[in-house]
Amino acid sequence: MSKRKRTSTSANDSEDDEREGSNSSSSSESGDEEADDVKNVETRDGEEPDVGDVTTPVDTKESEPRYEVRAIWTAKDPTLCAFDEYPDPTSRKTLAKGTRRFRYLGPSSQLSWRERTDMAQEVARSICLSNWPIKAAEIFVQAPKMRKGEWYLDIATTTQKAYEQLAHAEPSFRSHAFELVSSCAPFPSHHILMRIDGIDVRNGLLAIVNSIKEEVHGCVRIIAYWARFRHRPDDDAPASDDFTGTVYVLGAGNDDKIETEKLPGFLDFKDLQWPKRVGVWYDGRPAECSACNWSVSRHLVRDCEAQCCHSKRRRISSPACPEVVEE
Ligand SMILES: [Zn+2]
Incomplete structure (x- = not known):
């Protein structure tokens, strides 16, 4: 499972x-x-x-x-x-660390590849020209993507300060604003x-x-x-x-x-x-055993008793498995 x-x-x-x-x-x-x-x-x-x-x-x-x-x-x-x-x-x-996602509040019409590039460039300019001190080298504005009929723009930052300032910035494209919808901190x-x-x-x-x-x-x-x-x-x-x-x-x-x-x-x-x-x-959790049946309490593959690996009806492929049995 x-x-x-x-x-x-x-x-x-x-x-x-x-x-x-x-x-x-x-x-x-x-x-x-x-x-x-x-x-x-x-x-x-x-x-x-x-x-x-x-x-x-x-x-x-x-x-x-x-x-x-x-x-x-x-x-x-x-x-x-x-x-x-x-x-x-x-x-x-999930977003990459140090990235903030904005939703475009302008028209949700289709944009050509050229217009999407223009949006990313204009947003980068509007942020750097805002009252919040963010340098061009501290942000990377990714090309906008359409999700459920709306345009979203992810902006990655390279410094903690830029990440914090970006929460207050007011990006715009063709005089329409963006709304900050989610973030992943550079923890x-x-x-x-x-x-x-x-x-x-x-x-x-x-x-x-x-x-x-x-x-x-x-x-x-x-x-x-x-x-x-x-x-x-x-x-x-x-x-x-x-x-x-x-x-x-x-x-x-x-x-x-x-x-x-x-x-x-x-x-x-x-x-x-x-x-x-x-x-x-958590990120990096070892794999959970999916071969043993529910009569055995849940466990990780690394803690698995060997019998599940020897079943002819199931297979498990893991470096921790002493004997991989193909179906
Ligand atoms: Zn097991």
Whole structure:
């Protein structure tokens, strides 16, 4: 089974958990206990976690309009970017690092190759002539592409400063403006965003976060936790039972590098009241075994018992496999 199918299964599990969670009694933890739990989350250089960030709203990801993601805890780290500027590890439609995507607000008519080139050149000029100091050598305006009847333009940057300034620039083409729709920050190469889906929501979010902290301790230094909630209209106050069972963890490797082989492929939440084995998704995650049947708990190919490779009905092609059997 492919990674995407696994993800889909996890999402379904999450929905099931949501329904189960809605029938369960509310958490027995008091507010004070929860605050103490949050303070147990790993800190950077001894700093206290910014508990005030618990309710910080974060923009909804384009691909998941029914949900919103909120910060649970963030370190006071100057390299921390907004959540929606990190690429979701389960999405195939992510931008390159240091790139911002703009939507053209002018006519959506077809453009010739020459006109598309003109658009890229005029946008580059308009940015460099704007009040925001960006040099021509710091940006690369790619040719616009049509998506669902609208023109989009990706602009890559070569410096952190240019990336930040570009958020304020006002590119234009034929007197029509552009709207910034998505970005991927030039975050440090030793930072990694992990996504955990399908967590049993009956455990309570703070217990879940502290369990994650225990399980990834020693693998990465945690910089931030975000959780996904059902989106509510503006006039409805957020509620804890809106949590959907998805948590994002931003971690940093030691010595300015990330060793993905040390990261877990799964978390079990064995210390919680409702344990469950769920996948952890991140860029560079080792392949998950798709040969073993569902009677075996999910595992990575590198951890696979040899019997799945010896089945005449299935095949698995991986350097970790001791014997590749063709169908
Ligand atoms: Zn296996």
